[in-house]
Amino acid sequence: MKEHDLVVIGGGPGGYVAAIRAAQLGLNVACIEKESALGGTCLRVGCIPSKAMLESSELFQMAKNHLAEHGVSINADSVKLDLPAMLKRKDGIVSQLTKGIDGLFRKNKITRYLGHGKIVAPGKVLVEGAQPEELVCKNIVIATGSKSAPLKGVEVDNDRIGTSTEALAFPEVPGTMVVIGAGVIGLELGCVWSRLGAKVIVLEYLDRILPGMDSEIATEAQKIFTKQGIEFRLGMKVTGAKVSGKKCVVTCEGAEPITADRVLLAVGRIPNTENLNLDGVHVAYDNRGRIQVDQHFQTTIPGIYAIGDVIGGAMLAHKAEEEGMAVAEGIVWGHCHVNYDAIPAIVYTHPEIASVGKTEDQLKEAGVPYKKGSFPYMANGRAKAIAASEGRAKVLAHAETDRVLGVHIIGAHAGDLIAEAALAIEFGASSEDIARTSHAHPTLAEIVKEAALAVDGRAIHF
Ligand code: NAD
DSSP states (O other): EEEEEEEEEEEEEHHHHHHHHHHHTTEEEEEESSSSSSSSHHHHHHHHHHHHHHHHHHHHHHHHTGGGTTTOOGGGGGGGOOOOHHHHHHHHHHHHHHHHHHHHHHHHTTTEESSSEEEEEEEEEEEEESOEEEEEEEEEEEEEOOEEETTTOOOOOOOSSOOHHHHTTTOOSSSSEEOOOOHHHHHHHHHHHHHHOOEEEEEOSSSSSSSOOOOHHHHHHHHHHHHOOEEEOOOOOOEEEEEEEEEEEEETTTTEEEEEEEEEEESSEEETTTTOOTTTOOOOOOOTBBBBOOTBBBSSSTEEEEOOOOOSSOOHHHHHHHHHHHHHHHHHSSOOOOOGGGGGGEEEESSSEEEOOOOOHHHHHHTTEEEEEEGGGGOOOHHHHOOOOOOOOEEEEETTBBBBEEEEEEEHHHHHHHHHHHHHTTTBBEEEEHHHHHOTOOOHHHEEEEEEEHTTTTTOOO
16 A cells, blocks of 8 residues: 555646646655556647647648748649658657656656556545555545547447547548537647548537637638638537448438548537546536536545546646646645636637637626727738738727736637737736737737727727
């Protein structure tokens, strides 16, 4: 029986950050992870490999269709896709980064156990693996993440009909790919395979894409992706999908069945709570499987904490990381805080879509008086220079106090530009603060400054 101050179950961005922060604060920490590689969904089969594929497919698309406008002349027909090389590069990046976490664990003297962690009682965890071991500890953090949500009638075979994991490693470019769900995963991976040559059809239950994002920005995104060749069928209730020979047939209520080479199911994710023995130790969770926690991330049982996708809130790696830091600090210091209003969300399509704070829809619904400043990429010199004039930034500020309430950007490098807006919200800045801050010229960051100036009707370049 081994003893630790803290046992973290799950080695994803929530779990490994909690483990490192707790070790920095002087605790004797262990982390149990069932996969041989650390890093969780994000590093192994999520954020990182998808960003590698987004970059590579974007370069392929650029070489084929967009170099000529820069005066770089190549024979577009000679641009060939080497898919195995593209996939190998992605796998290499994943391998380097997951090994990096091993290194961080060694540096911070964190003990790593390979196996499935099961809570036997508060202060007692069983590692179910090749060598079962019982661990005794003062505190437990559950950071087991989430998995792809199933959909009734859709027969996932983890090959032709699969989740994001399969769609990150298709062995060939599908002729036709059906994506079920116009959320973040559906759009990012739909974009990858569309750029590589697949006919992509996105089926979405709602009458809009990207629910949760600012609706004006989502409408603009849909127009841009449609121009890029992605077909959207909105208001479509998918009732089934099954493999038939080498094809898949997708059925929808009130519409003709669709035949495709591959299907990506991306209708959300659900918490990973099976075989943790939550009922046995009386840890409460809601009807969607999300573990209930208080402001210190403690569950209904003292000494057992939970963070990341397994609790409520946005299922984002960086949200889990913030909670990982906070839970460790809360255990050691007795207090901790995460500002959920300042957590950005990014869709890594081209152009990128990024947001932080409240959407315009939320402000309207809550009856909060606001002012809005919007500035288009096409009026920015740098955007023109890099041939990225699609999109805009929008700053929402309180009508009376001018405090920044939300910033939404669609356009090149939106994911990098949003960092400034997150900082503004974290510091309680006004739109005037952003507007009065010097932004270097010529940069895309000037778009955010101009949108802040536009809140008061004084954008200079538009
Ligand atoms: P999502 O919640 O973003 O989108 C799911 C979509 O499926 C929604 O638009 C929903 O209306 C639709 N849908 C649900 N049932 C349907 C049906 N029967 N037929 C057709 N459409 C249906 O979920 P996701 O894209 O699977 O992503 C899962 C989670 O992972 C999200 O929380 C997301 O934020 C996170 N994620 C984030 C990133 C990122 O930050 N870049 C990348 C990948 C995943």
